[in-house]
Structure formats: C-alpha cells, structure tokens
Amino acid sequence: MSERLLREQQELLNKVSAEVGLKTQVDVQRFDNVVAIAEQAFAKFPTKPAFTSLGRTLTFADLDKLSRNFAAWLQHCTDLEPGDRIAVQMPNLIQYPVVVFGAMRAGLVIVNTNPLYSEREVEHQFNDAGVKALVVQANVAETTAKVLPRTGVKYTLVTELADLHSPVKRFLINNVAKYIKKIVPPYDIPDAISLNQALAEGAKHRYEPVHQMADTLAMLQYTGGTTGVAKGAMLSQGNLVANVLQVDELLETHSLTKEGQVVVQPLPVYHIYAFMTCVFSILNGSHMVFVPNARDIPSVVAALREYQPTTFCGLNTLFVALCNNEEFRQLDFSKLQVTLSGGMALSHNAAQRWQDITGCEVAEGYGLTETSPVVSSNPGTRKIIGTIGIPVSNTLVKIVDDEGQVQPLDEPGELCVKGPQVMQGYWQSPEETAKVIDADGYFHTGDIAKIRQDGFLQIVDRKKDMIVVSGFNVYPNELEDVLYAHEDVLECAAVGVPDATSGEVVKMFVVSKSGKLTAEEVRDFCRQSLTAYKVPKLVEFRKELPKSNVGKILRRELRDNS
Incomplete structure (x- = not known):
C-alpha cells in the first residue's frame, strides 16, 4: 500500500513540475566543489561587484585575490591541514566571503558561529x-576570549568592521565604533593577529590548490533543533553544490534576467539560509549587498x-517589520523581480x-540546516500562498x-526528504544520525506536512510544536495565520x-x-475563523517576542517560560 501511494504521489509531483517548467533532474555533479563555482565566477565576472558592506564593494577579482591570500596564509603560516575546522564568527561583512572562500580553498572545514552566542554555546561548539x-x-571578541583557553583553538584572527575599506575610511569607521559608539568592548586574546596582517603575510606566498571531491566535508x-544540545550537521561539498544548482534551476521558473542581479541580504550569513544565497549569488555573478543587522530596520530600508x-x-x-515602516512603503520597487521567504511560516x-506595497509576490520555500537547506519552493510560474511549493529538482x-x-494526499504526517542536498549525518553522533535518516536514505524533518491534491506541499507545523487539546491536534501555524489578519496584531505566537x-x-x-x-478581542476575532x-x-x-538569530519566533522559549 505504501509503495503504491508513494509511486502515485511521485507521479503527481513530476506532473506538476512539468506543468510549472521545473526539471525533475539536473546535473548536480557539474562542479566538484564550492571552490570550483567560485573560481568560475572569478574568471567570468572579474570586474563585476560581488559583495558590499558598509559602503565598500569587492569585485569578483578582489574576492579572488583576497581569498587566495588568506588561503596562502593558512597553508604557509600555520600547521593547519585540509580537513581541520575553522570557526568564523562575524556578522554580514565583506570579510566573511574572503575568509570562507579562502578557508575552503585551503581545504578547511567551515564552522559558522553566531556572534551573539553565550560563553557556554561558544565553548560547546568549538570543542565539539x-x-x-x-x-x-x-x-x-570579549565573550569568545573568555572561553578560548578551554578550547583547542591554536590560531585566532580578529577583524574590525571596516578592515577592507580604504585606510581613511577604515580609521574613521573603526574608531567611531570603538571610541564614540563604544560597541567594541575590550578583550584579551594572547597571540591573536589581525585579519589584515594575515592577508598581507599570505600575499607573500603562493596559494596551492587543494582538490576536494563531492564527498569531502565542507561545513x-x-x-539546535527544538530540543537538546546543538549538533553539527555535516554538509559535504556535494551537498552544497547540489543545492546551489537546484536553486538555480528553480529560479529559471521566475524568469530572472541573468545580468545585473542585485540581492540585498539582511539575514545573517552564519545561518544556512543566507549562507547559501551567498554561494548562489556567486554562481551567476550577482551583486550581494550585506546589511550587518537585520533588526536595524532603518539600515535595511x-x-x-x-x-x-x-x-x-x-x-x-522581517516582512511585517518592513511593511510597518513608513519610509519602506515610499521606496521604488520597480526593479524587484523576486522575493523569497523561508525560515518560518509565511502568514497570508x-x-x-x-505584494500590495512592493508589487512583487512572495515565493515561500522550505528548508533545513540538514538539507543544505532548500527542499521545496513555490516556482515563479505558480505561487500559492500558504504552501511551500514543490520539491526542487532531484x-x-x-x-x-x-x-x-x-x-494519502491531504493527510498530515511527518515530512521526509531524500536528495543530494541531505547531510552526511551529525558530527560524531551516529546515534542521533540514525534517529533522523532511515534505511532508505530519507531524512525525517520533524515537521508535519501534507501533499495537497494539486501537488503542492503544505507545512502544518513542527511535530514538537503541535498542541493536543482533548485529543484533538491543534497546529500553531493555523492559529497564528488567522490572528495575523487582525489589524492591531504586529506579532503573535501560539503554544500549548x-x-x-x-x-x-x-x-x-x-x-x-x-x-x-x-x-477578549483576540478570542472574539479567533472565534470567527476557528x-x-x-480558540486561545x-x-x-x-x-516583543523572543526570536532566533534570523528572526524566527521562538515558541519553545515562550512555552518553557509559561
């Protein structure tokens, strides 16, 4: 019975993919690794802008040169070897792609680290x-400095906000941050060097390419999931390459013009959603503009x-916060072709x-850290609000x-995913890996979803967020979507x-x-639709409601403190 249902549902999904112009298969082995994607872009788009932050732009040629210098420093000025782990702890700055692509060129494994982590979180992640x-x-650096003696970190490099700006702007921005705004607390890290010092030293040496296969660990x-200690999802070079090419095929349905693409990125690049948009933007020579702090709405505007x-x-x-900003509503959106949503449920x-303000429909997608991250999305040729679209290719x-x-169709259950973007497993945790990847290679997401009659996927809710009232399943997403329609509700979250x-x-x-x-007004409004x-x-x-580093409302924190 299960095999027949699975076959029939796959036939439906393939049929819908054909109707919307999405290939069910693409060549995910076109590149051996992420470095190959970057180096193709360096050769094709040398003079184009690649990344911008705080008014400073790096071209693809700049990124090529600087990341080579960093890779050379790692190779010739340290005893680090391919496969060693390097933590990168910074917000959206142009130094980020220099460090990440430089480290990848040297064969190191990236460990993205949230700059806002507590001492406990930093120590666990570095040691694990x-x-x-x-x-x-x-x-x-102040928080991190306190835990470094209790970790195995041998080399620490410190970067300031404007390190890659011109000397005058670097001096002004860095000193304003340090002495006027006082946002750089004092720290003590013996033997630390500046990133600029490493780049200068690396420029004196020759970078030696490191070949990495698809199954080489990249990140x-x-x-953290919804419970327990944070686990490291092992994402291979092949996982990341596959997802970049899957998203590239998906965006073909949006009829994006390849030339002159500009992406404004306020979401933090140490999160997998924003990280992969960086890699994707490089593939097609797009210009990515970093906003260091997504919660600073005026800077996003x-x-x-x-x-x-x-x-x-x-x-x-973020959409809600921007739409409530008067200056945002006055902007010129004539060039905006695509708006993508992920990370949490999108309310109607x-x-x-x-759409009313910008003239651009939102295409909601779905992904997880363990799937590099994109699993599905609404194609440009058919967008249905309230769904996460159809599975990406392969x-x-x-x-x-x-x-x-x-x-069966329209019946909720746990969403399971199989594809080249699914992680290799959890780092040094075979037992945890076995809990989520079954014998057939499907990753069990922990999310409750259904396949609709029209072939589109719909997330009902997190399995662990589901509320059971007198034996009836209640899904917070549904309740929140209803209440968001109230004109006086800015944010809301339902818990059991x-x-x-x-x-x-x-x-x-x-x-x-x-x-x-x-x-009572909240309850009365909910009674009209629920x-x-x-009804609450x-x-x-x-x-305000507690949020994750990407702005996702933390229901668990609300539930635990109720």
Missing part, C-alpha cells in the same frame, strides 16, 4: 567541532533605497501586504505517520500549556500595535 582556528569580529553547520535590489530574501517577521497577511519526499506508513481538564490548552502571545488590544477548542484560552501581551 574540534576547532583549531578562529576568525572573530572585534565587537564580539559543520550547527543546529537605506540599503533597499540605495541599491534597488532585483531579489530580496526574508522571512515573515504578511504576504499580501508585501528531490523525493514522502509523508509518513508514526509507524512509518505513507499517508498544561491543563488538568483537556491535557493542554492554547495560549497566544501577542504584540499589539496600539497597545490597547484586549484578550472551532471552539482552537489564555492570551498574554508582550512588547
């Missing part, structure tokens, strides 16, 4: 990954005004407001119940809390625009 080298931004991308992007990557909370209200999906049986009578009840956390919304057991029994108003 066996990090031997670190590049850290000076603004966050340890740490993910300023970047959009100055650079007028053709592509914008965001998520629900946020998608509609974005990707199989199945929906299973708790016993592993394939579910224990209840002696019904097992759990729905509690809704709400950020009111006016500050005058009442709990059956009685789904408890309502708590907050000035």
